[in-house]
Amino acid sequence: xxxxxxxxxxxxxxxxxxxxxxxxxxxxxxxxxxxxxxxxxxxxxxxxxxxxxxxxxxxxxxxxxxxxxxxxxxxxxxxxxxx
Numbered sequence: 001x002x003x004x005x006x007x008x009x010x011x012x013x014x015x016x017x018x019x020x021x022x023x024x025x026x027x028x029x030x031x032x033x034x035x036x037x038x039x040x041x042x043x044x045x046x047x048x049x050x051x052x053x054x055x056x057x058x059x060x061x062x063x064x065x066x067x068x069x070x071x072x073x074x075x076x077x078x079x080x081x082x083x
Contacts, residue, residue, distance in 0.1 A: 007039055008081045016081040020072055023052055027082060039079035 007013070019027050020034065027034040033046035036059055045061040057069040059080060069075040 007077075007079060012081050013076050016076055017072060019082060020047070020052060023049075028052075035083040036080050037083040039081075041079070044083055045080075 008016075018024075028049040031046075032049040034049070034052065035044060035046045037044045043061060043063060045059040045067070047057065047059060051058045057072055057075045059067040059069075059075070061067075069078065
């Protein structure tokens with residue numbers, strides 16, 4: 001698998017982009033959330049189905065402020081992928 005420097009494999013990034021861009025219902029089956037992980041940050045987070053429907057790319061976490069991204073590409077390039 002190809003990888004980007006300090007990032008997830010290209011394949012994992014493509015899977016994440018496709019699933020979120022197409023609003024794949026399977027990824028939102030647990031509490032209407034798509035659970036996400038970060039290449040360096042512990043604890044992960046989630047995107048609500050409502051935020052995704054509104055094209056609002058917000059990672060919410062149990063601990064800490066929400067992380068807001070301008071686009072899905074920015075979110076993925078920042079190290080976030082589906083968990």
